[in-house]
Amino acid sequence: MSLRNTPLHKNKNTTRNMINAITDIPFELDEKTLAAKARVKPGTVDATDFFALTAQVKEIGRPKAIYRQTYIESREGDTVTIEGVPFQSRVLRSNLDDVERVFPYVVTCGAEVDELIEIPDGNFLMDYWLDTIKEALLDAGYRHLEDLLKHRYSLGQTSTMSPGGVDAFVWPIEQQGELFSLLGNTEDLIGVELTDSFLMRPNKSLSGIRFQTEIDYQSCRLCPREGCPRRSAAFDAHLRRSLT
Secondary structure (H helix, E strand, C coil): CCEEEEECCCCCCCHHHEEEEECCCCCCCCHHHHHHHCCCCCCCHHHHHHHHHHHHHHHHCCCEEEEECEEEEEEECCEEEECCEEEECHHHHHHCCCCCEEEEEEEECCCHHHHHCCCCCCCHHHHHHHHHHHHHHHHHHHHHHHHHHHHHCCCCCEEEECCCCCCCCCCCHHHHHHHHHCCCCHHHHHCCEECCCCCEECCCEEEEEEEECCCCCCHHHHCCCCCCCCCCCCCCHHHHHHCC
């Protein structure tokens, strides 16, 4: 595993100012499980093509992550300021009431897959297959980062919030710009670019702020969207109304 430390400020002795880029995260791809997730029928030509695509990704896939250990400077109204950067979200502000240390992060499937694998124009099925495989790379990177933070910083129970992860009410996606400003040049360090519309490239990337908490906060409980494949908790309409 390759982990590169990059100073954000001139004081190289201040460890909390270090940007940590993890550029060689181990992963495994279970072809049969992924094929079932992508609705590929066993024993078909599609299955042969899907397994060949998975084998390509195994060779070139490089999930990556970047994070910093940072500290909250102030809280006022619905705003919480982290090392000079203001974040506006009533839910985030509430979740960080009793928190001092937070970990902004970005994790990605890696740009190598999009750069090196060519999908024929208009082949939406293979596009869908590739997204399914890239999702597995992203999950591997996220689990690796979660475990690393817990062990390196002796964290107990943790939760995370992401700009745009639910909707503008919870935390507007426009605050991606502020989050990325805490992490230096993410494109150079891990190949993740923030677009003008505050989306990330590669598309299978996640960003957020992780924090230790005794409350089991899950953004999914505030999200009314149906059919989300990443849902981890049922929507709680009462909880959402209580935060308005």
